[in-house]
Structure formats: structure tokens, C-alpha cells
Amino acid sequence: MAASTRSLNRSLAALGAVALVSVGVLTLGSTPAYAADQTFEVTEPVTSLPPQPGELGWAIEQANATAGKDTIDIQTSAIQLGSNLPTITDDVTILGNGATIDGYFWSYSAFAITAASAEISNIEVVQPNSAGVYAAPDSGDTIVLSAVDVTNASSYPGISIYPTQDSIVRVAEGTLLNNNIGLEISGWGGGTVEITGTRIDASRAYGVTVTASSDTRVTIDGSEVIGDATSNSGINAELYGNALLAVRATTVSAHGTSGLNAMVYGDAELELAAGTVLSNNAQQGAYVYASGSVLFDETTVADNGFDDDSAGIDIDRLYDDGSATISRSTISNNAGDGVVARIVDDSALDIGNSTISGNYRNGIDVESEGTFLLRHSTLAKNNGGGIRLLNDDEQASISHTIVAANERRQQESDLAVFGANVTLEWSVVGTFSDDGAPSTPALVEGPGVQWDVLDPRIEALTDNGGRTLTHRLGDNSPALDAGNASIGNASTTDQRALPRIVGSRIDIGAVEIQLETDASSASPAALLPATGREIEWPIQLFTGLLACGLGLLGLDRVRRQPAKS
Secondary structure, three states: OHHHHHHHHHHHHHHHHHHHHHHHHHHHOOOOOOOOOOEEEEOOOEOOOOOOOOOHHHHHHHHHHOOOOEEEEEOOOEEEOOOOOOOEOOOEEEEEEEEEEEOOOOOOOOEEEEOOOEEEEEEEEEOOOOOOEEEEOOOOOEEEEEEEEEEOOOOOEEEEEOOEOOOEEEEEOOEEEOOOEEEEEEEOEOOEEEEEOOEEEOOOOEEEEEEEOOOOEEEEEOOEEEOOOOOOOOEEEEEOOOOEEEEEOOEEEOOOOOOEEEEEOOOOEEEEEOOOEEEOOOOOOEEEEEOOEEEEEOOEEEOOOOOOOOOOEEEEEEOOOOEEEEEOOEEEOOOOOOEEEEEOOOOEEEEEOOEEEOOOOOOEEEEEOOEEEEEOOEEEOOOOOOEEEEEOOOOEEEEOOEEOOOOOOOOOOOEEEEEOOEEEEOOEEOOEEEOOOOOOOOEEEOOOOEOOOOOOOEEEEEOOOOOOOEEEEOOOOOOOOOOOOOOOOOOOEOOOOOEOOOOOOOOOOOOOOOOOOOOOOOOOHHHOOOOOHHHHHHHHHHHHHHHHHHHHHHHHHHHHOOOOO
16 A cells, blocks of 8 residues: 555556646747756867757757847867858857857858847857848947958848947957958947957958948957958948948058048048058048048058059048148158048148158149148158149148259149249258249248258158157258247147157257157157056065065074974
């Protein structure tokens, strides 16, 4: 009797367990009842339709259906897609561990992220039938792609990003190779996109395309955008509204047309700064059409163009209230003019603390109906003239600038001024031509101008410190200490970020000679912010020696103690 009672109890318990499992299945359907923040391991080297356990598609489906930010851990070195991967719609972290995701000769699509936060790291996508990664976050989402490589998306971008208001997308330390477009960014509703340490190479159409408005912020920092001499522009940008594109410490080179092709409208801003280089592109280093704000700061634009129509910087039209500023930059050895610009309406071009040298045509060729300012710069050794300025009765001013030692092969003088109302002061000038009528001279001469200086005694274009190459003033240069002794509106540093006013008077040109020797760094010690290390190390050394001494003293005392009897 006791034995049959125990058997009945076991049967009832089993039925109860089956009932509980049945309730769970009825409640959840076919999805397992996972707790939040699960980890799903991928062990299968293929994907199927429908996805099977252990496959990447299966892991994405489980993560989508599970609350919280789950983790997908890829434990196989290569996955050949046999179906499109499911779209990622819930927060997830994908650990690639160096795996390769193969689209099987452009048959299947890889990662798509919509309305979710995601982190994908250490993975390569090859031959996808879509963008390698399509990232479309919702407001408040953050997507981070770290060491994500995409190769040979033949008809698509390597990575496509569609930010929206209050979203963040970060791309870091990846390589985008041989894609139709390396990186595509399209932001019409705001949001932030940050690209750092990324190499974009051999894109067939464009290296990077940016279309942005409505407070969208895009930063490309410490990256490379390299063409194969047949691709289109390195960076192609259309900026509207309050959008910002900032390119910093980035090299853009070897493209079939321009390094940068940019349309900047309204209140939009374009910035190239912090050591950015535009070089060896087949046409212009930069082509700009703008009614917004454009800045080249600590930028090198060199060796661009294949004919004399290819300028280093071509500002095709600066109009409305548009502004373009070139500061602490070097424009050199381009096949056409160094800078060519057309300024209309109430727009303004301001060039300061810059070197324009060795260009095949003129250093600067400007037609201005707005404002043109040239200050504290060096224009020398261009094969044409230094400056050709056609000014239409508006504000134009040249100050503290060397315009000499140009070859004048395509122009009759270092400085040629046409029109009216151009002011020149505190400058060193070689040859000069002026077609203004005697009653209304084109050039209004101010104080401190040195004329007919055929040799300003400047050294070769080289690294004299800072982020750009410069011409250092040689001994006995007429530009040394020849500026306005009472100048009050000079910038605080020269082109190299070294102190601008040294001694009693300012030098003329882009480089200020220091009292002793020129520093070889863009940030000399005197300009660095205090870190406290000057006193930290002596204190640490003192305390270390003190502790060592006390320890030795203690050891000596132990040794001196008499042995116990």
C-alpha cells in the first residue's frame, strides 16, 4: 500500500510539472522564457531560413524577443550567410571576436539596426547585399561600432547611418575597403555621429557622403579617406539648417576629383581643422559653394590637381552672409591657384596666419564684391603672382603679409590689384601693378609698406613646428620686427601656435621668430596647461626615498638588537 501511494504521488507531481510547462508554452508561444540580459552563443558557421539554434540569425531573434540588453557571443571564426540576417530591433551587444560574416557573393544582407541601441565589435563583413551595417537609431538610442570592417559592398555603402534627434552613432577603429561608398551619413532630424580612427579606402563612388540638417552634428576625427585615383570626391557634403560637419586630424587623398566637395547653406557649418590634410587629389583639394560658415584651420592643402584649373581651395561662390576663414593653414604645390574665390553679397573671406606657396598659378585669385581680409600671412614662391585681386568697391585689406619672391610667370607682378578701395599696410611686397585711374586709385597705401623687395629672405618650406609646413624668416629678413609696434588686434599665436608678438615688435608674415630658438612643437612647454607634475614627481621621489630610508633604518635596528638568551 505504501509503495502504490508513493507511485501515485510521483505521477501527480509529474503531471503538475507538465501542466506548468504547458502554461508557459501557451503564454509565450514558441519563444523560450528567457530572463532579461541573456547571453546567446553563436557556434554554427552558417545561417538558415528559418534560423536554427546556434546560428547568428537565431541569436538575433532571441535577443529581439528578450527584455534588456542581451549579448551575442560569436564563437565561430567565419559565418557564411544562407539567408538575410534578421533586423536588430532590441538593445544588444554583439561580440564578434574577429569573426567574418560573408554575404556569399552579394546574395544576403548583414546587420541592420532600427530603433535600438547596439554595440558591435571586432567583426568583418564581406560581400554583403546591402550596407555592411545599416544603423537607424531612434531618439535616445546609442549605436557603437568598434573595429567593424566592411569589404566589397559593391553596390552599397560600407556603413549607412541615419541619425535622428538625441541619438548617437559612433564608429571607431574600423576599415571600410572597396565599397561603392565607404561611409554614408544622412541626418535630417538632428543627432550626433562620431567617426574616429577609421580608414576608408578605395571606394568606387565617394569615400564619405554627408547630407545633414536640423542640428545634426557629424565629426570625422583621426581618420583616413583614401581613393584609388578613379573614385569621385573623398568627402561629399550637403549641409543645411544648423548642421555641422567637422573634419579633424584626417587625411583625404588620391581621389579622382576633389578631396572635399561641399555645399554649405544657411546656418550650416563646415570645419576642417587640427592637422587635416587634403592632398594628391586629381582636381581641387577642396571645392566649396557656401552661404553658411566654412573654416580651414591648421589644415594642409597640397599637391592637388592635374592642370592649371585645379586650385588648392576653390570657393566657387560665397554669397548671402556666408563666411570662409583660412587660418594657420598651408596651401602649397597645387596645379592651379592656391586659393581662388568669388565673393558676392555681404559674404566675407578672411585669410590669416597662413602660408600659400609653390602653387603653379597665383597664390590667391579673388573677385570680391563683399569683404576680403588677408593678414599675417606669407605668399611666396608661387609660379604665378602672389595675389590677383579684383575688388568691386567693397572692403578689402592686406596687412602684415609677405607678397614677394613669386615667379610671376603667368602674371606681371607679385601683387596685382584691380578695381578700387584696397588697403595695404605693414607688408613686404615685391613687384606691383595697379590699373586704377589716377583719381580713384585701386590701392590705398597705409603705413609700414616695404616696396620692391624681390628677396624677402625666407627659408624653404619645411617643418618649423606646428601642424603645417611654413617658411621661416631668415637672418636679416626685411620682415623681421617690421610690423606695427602698437598693433592691438593681432592673434595671440602665429601659424605654428607659437607666441605671435615676441620682443618689442611683431614680425611680418605667417611665422613669428622667437627670442632664442624656434620650438619644434605646435605646443611649446610655455603654452601647455599646468598639470601639477612639476611638483608631483619631486614629492613622490622624496616620499619614496623617505620610506626606503625608514625601512633600512628599521632593518638596521633589527640587526642591532641583541640575541635573546
